[in-house]
Amino acid sequence: MIKGFIFDLDGVITDTAELHYDAWKKLADEMGWEFDREVNEKLRGISRMDSIKVIMDHNGVSLNEDTIVELATKKNDIYVNSLDGMTQEDYLPGARELLTHLRSEGFSVALGSASKNANKVLQQLKATHYFDVIGDGNSVSKSKPAPDIFLFASEKLGLRPENCIVFEDAEKGIDAAKAGNFHSVGIGPEERVGHADIRFDTMKEATLFAVKSHFKDLF
Structure with missing residues (x-):
């Protein structure tokens, strides 16, 4: 599940x-x-x-x-x-809606980013309340394609990798998700993230309904 x-x-x-x-x-x-x-x-x-x-x-x-x-x-x-110039208008279309939907349905949510400035970005977006766990470039020593950041996040959530879905827009990020035994959603072109379990061109298409429809046996 x-x-x-x-x-x-x-x-x-x-x-x-x-x-x-x-x-x-x-x-x-x-x-x-x-x-x-x-x-x-x-x-x-x-x-x-x-x-x-x-x-x-x-x-x-x-x-x-x-x-x-x-x-x-x-x-x-x-x-x-x-x-400093970032605001809560700088979410990618569909991202805030998905985070809000996940919160309302009671899912656990974590960040798994290579950025060491993730907290600053989330503060500028006023997005910290969406996340139970923030894993960033300060959390682990090995960056993607090693799965460490995602394993850190799932461990802090108290979940096994197979109970989590990773959203990524980078080839190395999907590689990391696969290496850690996570389910994966790729955001971007086929040539970059086509090896994800399911791919969407944009976050706007990656609604909870669309994701649930693909992984229907897991919900």
Whole structure:
């Protein structure tokens, strides 16, 4: 039986992707590195430190660990400052409605995000009350595609993975859900999240009715 739902944040609850892109672009420009939308797509769903290493690899750059941490922190500062402009109007269409519906039906709900700024984003959205558990980039050491963040969330909810459905918009996120034995809902194009148990183009389509219809034997 499905008793819990675990949500990624960026690209599922809200779209901070453009803010991340702008922050990485600003840092890359300062460093004289090449950075474009194609490289940015490779950062979807992975941690800040993994992201900067992807950008460095793309540019054939090698730096010591202290410098890498310093640059990643600089990018984060740019990004965090941009979050001040977020409001509760910045939910992705359908996300707030789904969270509200899950609450009214008594399901357990957790966040399972690689972001270390998840709490700040949820506060800006005024969304913290929707979640029983918040798992973020500070909760586990291994980021997706390792299943650790989802396992952390389900454990804190007191549920087994097979009793939870994970919502993800990243290929590595679906990989993580599968590795942890969770049911999965992919949000986005076939080529990115087509390996999820069920896929929707947008959150607006991923209603509780649609999800229940697919997993009907589990409700």
